Amino acid sequence: MMYKHFRHGDLLKQWAEQAEARIAPRIREIEKRVEFHQWRLLEAYRQTGVSEQHLSSSTGYGYDDMGREALEEIVARVFGAEAALLRPHITSGTHAIAACLFGVLRPGEELLYITGPPYDTLTQVIGEEQDGTGSLADYGIGYQAVDLTPEGKVDWPAVQKAIRPQTRCIAIQRSRGYSERASFSVEAIGEMVEKVRRLCPDAIVFVDNCYGEFVEDQEPSHVGADLIAGSLIKNPGGGLAKSGGYIVGRKKWVDRAASRLIAPGILAEGGATYGYLRDFYQGFFLAPHVVGEALKGALFASAVLEAAGFETTPRYDEPRTDLIQLIRLQDPKRLIAFCQGIQAASPVDARFLPEPSPMPGYEDPVIMAAGTFVQGASIELSADGPLRPPYLAYLQGGLTAAHVKIGVLTALDRMLTHSPSESAKLER
Structure with missing residues (x-):
């Protein structure tokens, strides 16, 4: 019935039915993985002995917060790690990453990214010179990034050449960020960790895990990463977390990150949870289901946009390691219309009309569509992209697969409606 509300409803219905037939086998695969993760979480909650009293939050200094301690034990258990921090005080994935990098690196040491330059938002965290901004560079910490090969693989000869005696932390970004390269699977990250151990045995291996949680059977901490971090308003918050982030890994390095995040000496012992704990417990428990819904939506988006003539990656029939769906639109007007349709x-x-604008941490104007219940929550349906060739849209999230379907069809309808020439071309 909803197709009657679209201006190009007949065409959209045709494309949608084709897409749903194509993705049907993959949907069951996602459902099986959701069941696998749900069992693991249930076991972790039961083994930790969660009770009603754990859902009560602390105030003030937050000392002896048994609910916070039990939840972090659950997170560490599920992620296969020694220790975890899960805190409302972490404002974003960038903040969690910064706490890790500042925690483990010291003046005179060096950070090496082996998966190309990281997200644009980390540019100012890394810095370029000692200019008083408080960046890594301002503390005399060096930085290098090794570009990937044209095939999107780690350039190991270049990595070996880049490693120096002062190389202390080797970083991996799991997701693609604002780039065209594919996201890395946990298996591929495990292979990277093994090679790094041979090339630089004493280095700390850090993984930016944003957008990847619960998409595969394992997390990077299961395959040897020393430290991983992410945001709670992405996958692991299950759509209920109002803010926050997590840091997981070997206890030594989690403690170092806690020293930076909170204070030396206090470490993980302090930090009130206010009224957040119930949402964190419930959101983390729901995360596999919500991630599964977002993945179903991503499969539909890939298939229906391909039916409409657009190239997407990953394709609906390819393995996935994160939530992000890249769409090559090749035209700034298409990118703007697509994001406005999602909004x-x-x-x-929904009544707002997003337009490209400067964003802190990004070099180019960015258009962002995110009519979300939690500001900036990437686990909710959103789309964005920098206004630069080849004008790529990055679609992610969706609390329900049905919402993703409606959103993508609305975006397609808007592109067709606002460009008669585009409509004629696509209808052919």
Whole structure:
């Protein structure tokens, strides 16, 4: 019935039915993985002995917060790690990453990214010179990034050449960020960790795990990463976390990150949880289901956009390691129309019309569509992209697969409606 509300409803229905037939086998694969993760989480909650009293939050200094301690034990158990921090005080994935990097690196040491330059938002965290900004560079910490090969693989000869005596932390970004390269699977990250251990045995291996949680059977900490970090308003918050982030890994390095995040000496012992704990417990428990819904939506988006003539990666029939769906639109007007369509299909601020604008941490104007219940929550349906060739849209999230479907069809309808020439071309 919903197709009657679209201007190009007949065409959209045709494309949608084709897409749903193509992705049907993959949907069951996602459902099986959701069941696998749900069992693991349930076991962790039961083994930790969660009770009603653990859901009560602390105030003030937050000392002896048994609910926080039990939840972090659950997170460490599920992620196959020695220790975890899961805190409302972490404002974003960038903040969690920064706490890790500042925690483990010291003046005179060096950070080496082996998966190419990281997200644009880390540019100012890394810095370029000692200019008083408080960046890594301002503390005399060096930085290198080794570009990937044209095939999107780690360039190991270049990595070996880049490693120096002062190389202390070797970093891996799991997701693609604002680039065209594919995201890395946990298996591939495990292979990277093994090679890094041979080339630089004393280095700390850090993984930016944003967008990847619960997409595969394992996390990077299961395959040897020393430290991983991410945001709770992405996958692991299950759509209920209002803010926060997590840091997981070997206890020594988690403690170092806690020293930076909170204070030396206090470490993980302090930090009130206010009224957040119930949402954190429930959101983390729901995360596998919510991630599964977002993945189903991503499969549909890939298949229906391919039916409409657009190239997407990963394709609906390819393995996935994160939530992000890249769409090559090749035209700034298409990118703007697509994001405006996603905004129009949002439950919050649907009447607003997003336009490209400067964003802190990004070099180019960015258009962002995110009518979300939690500001900036990437586990909720959103789309964005920098206004630079080849004009790529990055679609992610969706609390329900049905919402993703409606959002993508609305975006397609808007592209067709606002460009008669585009409509004629696609209808052929």
